[in-house]
Amino acid sequence: MRIRSLAALSITAIAALSLAGCTGSSEPDASPSAEVSDLCSAAVASGDASNAVSVSGDFGSMPEDVTFETPLDIADLESTIVTEGTGEAVSAGDFVSYGIAVYNSETGELVDSVGYEEGSFLPQQVSPQAAFGQIFGCAPIGTRAVATFPATDSSAAGVYVIDALEIVPTAAWGEEQTPADGFPTVVLDDDGAPTITIPDTDAPTDVELDTLKLGDGPVVESGDTVLVQYTGVQWSDGTVFDSSWESGTPTSFVTTQVVPGFQQALEGQTVGSQVLVVIPPEFGYGEASEDNTNALAGETLVFVVDILGTQHAVTE
Structure with a gap:
């Protein structure tokens, strides 16, 4: 590259x-x-x-x-x-x-x-x-x-x-899909900002994805810079820990510079899509320990991500 x-x-x-x-x-x-x-x-x-x-x-x-x-x-x-x-x-x-x-x-x-x-x-x-x-x-x-x-x-x-x-648009515009069973539920406000409700079940041990809206734009590739809206909550109590919606504007980053579970939620998706992803600690911030004191260590994370744009990495 x-x-x-x-x-x-x-x-x-x-x-x-x-x-x-x-x-x-x-x-x-x-x-x-x-x-x-x-x-x-x-x-x-x-x-x-x-x-x-x-x-x-x-x-x-x-x-x-x-x-x-x-x-x-x-x-x-x-x-x-x-x-x-x-x-x-x-x-x-x-x-x-x-x-x-x-x-x-x-x-x-x-x-x-x-x-x-x-x-x-x-x-x-x-x-x-x-x-x-x-x-x-x-x-x-x-x-x-x-x-x-x-x-x-x-x-x-x-x-x-x-x-x-x-x-x-600053919210995903893809065609709405039928939500999969067993996932957190998502309700959107008039602007498209999600409210996420965690089910009363044990958190999964693998990364799980559900496409809520299917976009018709280009496919996100590994190493792309993406423009997204997102909200992240903790499975343990449903607390919102990060949200571009709350900060007031979409954000951009490289897919390879986020935790592995978030990277899996982006790569292979199409622009215009909205994706729900559940990320166990192994694919997020790891288990809590003396050496890992991140506030999200040990937490299973849930994100709703609206993919608004992608810029492919330039290769030789």
Whole structure:
């Protein structure tokens, strides 16, 4: 397995960049554009650099041709709308999937692309301070934009063609399945947050899985980075010990960096699915001992996990 190329790392990084980061400033930008609460007002202006880029090809697919006079002088983050979408307007806090193609501002050559194939890029949360919010503002889904990024200490200047593909739900959307007998019961509130009730039986000694909703998205593979919602309770008393729902937003992590039982609940599942998993101590945090004082040691754990996105690991 290898680390994704520098260009693709830059692609991922722009989701979290502020305007100050894009301009290469070492100090936070105190301008109103860095502090706006209204997503529509967050959109940066077009300019000579972004307006100089010509794009052809269908929205939702890799651009067929991206041309501009080289070298292109890029001093500021600029954004020009190429195609105005007709879909749902994006709001701050939404998770949006994107297709992105990056071009060298010195040569005009394609450097890298991501997001046009399923499982290649996680949905990104939109905010007025993040680069995607500043590129699109509250433009609707279906919008294609050209963004010109100036050089920073860690990346070269670049021309980005970005398609806002869809708003991704923050709860599993798959087809409901008939729950298996003997498992904890799950009731969802209006937002999709689960309440888990433990049955009056002994805890299982092996990892047990039940798919509550079956999604139609890409399959989660070992080593993927996933975007999920989850709630975890203890079998012993039903106490909630961790929940992304309670923290207020989905979270992401690599499947190989969680306890083995949780990893089994993710890998092989499809995006859009909701999975119930029961994890005995052997596949969780182990048995309690003098050397293992984790608060969850010795506990059988129950998770309900909504799988919202996956980004496959890049291999040689």
